[in-house]
Amino acid sequence: MALQENISLRPYNTFGVDARARYFFSVTTPQRLRPVVEEAPGGSPLFVLGGGSNVLFTRDFEGLVLKNDIMGRAVIEDGPDMVRVRAGGGEDWHAFVKWCLQHGFYGLENLSLIPGTVGAAPVQNIGAYGVEVGERIEVVEAIDLESGESCCFPAGACDFAYRSSMFKHRCRNRFFITAVTFRLDRTARLVTSYADVRQALADRPTAAVTPQELSETICAIRRRKLPDPKEVANAGSFFKNPIVTRARYRELADRFPGLPAYPVDDQQVKIAAGWMIDHCGWKGRRIGACGVYPRQALVLVNYGGATGGDILALAEAVQASVAKIFDIRLEPEPLIL
Numbered sequence: 001m002a003l004q005e006n007i008s009l010r011p012y013n014t015f016g017v018d019a020r021a022r023y024f025f026s027v028t029t030p031q032r033l034r035p036v037v038e039e040a041p042g043g044s045p046l047f048v049l050g051g052g053s054n055v056l057f058t059r060d061f062e063g064l065v066l067k068n069d070i071m072g073r074a075v076i077e078d079g080p081d082m083v084r085v086r087a088g089g090g091e092d093w094h095a096f097v098k099w100c101l102q103h104g105f106y107g108l109e110n111l112s113l114i115p116g117t118v119g120a121a122p123v124q125n126i127g128a129y130g131v132e133v134g135e136r137i138e139v140v141e142a143i144d145l146e147s148g149e150s151c152c153f154p155a156g157a158c159d160f161a162y163r164s165s166m167f168k169h170r171c172r173n174r175f176f177i178t179a180v181t182f183r184l185d186r187t188a189r190l191v192t193s194y195a196d197v198r199q200a201l202a203d204r205p206t207a208a209v210t211p212q213e214l215s216e217t218i219c220a221i222r223r224r225k226l227p228d229p230k231e232v233a234n235a236g237s238f239f240k241n242p243i244v245t246r247a248r249y250r251e252l253a254d255r256f257p258g259l260p261a262y263p264v265d266d267q268q269v270k271i272a273a274g275w276m277i278d279h280c281g282w283k284g285r286r287i288g289a290c291g292v293y294p295r296q297a298l299v300l301v302n303y304g305g306a307t308g309g310d311i312l313a314l315a316e317a318v319q320a321s322v323a324k325i326f327d328i329r330l331e332p333e334p335l336i337l
Contacts, residue, residue, distance in 0.1 A: 009021055022061065022063055071091055
């Protein structure tokens with residue numbers, strides 16, 4: 001595919017926002033990346049796009065959008081206890097998780113049905129139900145868009161944190177992730193500590209649950225709570241769960257009994273942003289063509305025809321309500337452009 005101009009990004013973002021890219025290129029091999037970056041007009045900003053499930057376009061992008069379509073899955077080491085698996089950055093994340101399960105490679109079950117691509121997973125350090133992908137990543141391969149050089153980053157160099165990495169913050173849009181290597185288990189070590197998961201599996205002894213069953217359970221929970229972007233445009237959870245000190249949480253819990261929290265470490269807890277949004281009266285509320293999803297207050301949805309600016313205005317109104325009542329500012333998960 002040649003460099004394209006004036007391309008609608010609506011098919012490439014799960015919010016269904018009709019922004020446009022001045023230039024657009026589908027990267028199918030690492031070798032095709034450097035020439036197209038050099039071909040783009042000087043000074044054009046770059047944006048790396050995966051599945052478009054973690055971005056909100058509020059305006060046209062006056063630069064070059066690089067769509068990650070690098071495919072491929074391979075076992076690079078297979079031992080009796082663990083396996084190393086390498087996947088191209090453009091691989092669909094959920095399809096990759098299912099492929100791992102089918103081959104007896106375990107550790108990603110809790111991350112089932114998360115939208116997006118393999119290359120986007122380390123950027124956001126995607127996580128769900130007690131598991132973060134950074135725990136399973138061994139190496140991230142990338143191309144430096146400034147120098148054109150190939151780079152390999154061991155997990156320890158990626159600055160993985162809650163919904164964060166160096167690729168999302170200090171090195172944003174500098175690296176194009178071409179492949180990720182994961183270290184997975186041959187023997188399942190299931191994580192079933194989250195309340196929704198425990199409740200769904202309450203009639204089964206933990207030892208009897210298989211990784212495939214856990215994955216199917218996670219999928220069922222997500223489908224019950226979260227809208228399918230193909231049916232109702234959305235980007236999943238729009239806000240992060242804020243992390244506060246245990247002392248601060250005790251103050252909040254005294255004022256707001258029932259406020260859920262999840263331990264982070266000895267000093268901090270993560271509190272439920274969705275609960276706070278619901279408490280503020282936003283769950284199920286609609287403003288024009290966008291609104292807060294009735295089944296999960298963390299999710300903002302585009303019912304059809306909303307602009308990125310409309311969705312951003314809704315998000316800011318939700319933030320203002322939570323800040324006023326709880327004195328906490330919610331941080332968005334998606335990148336806002």
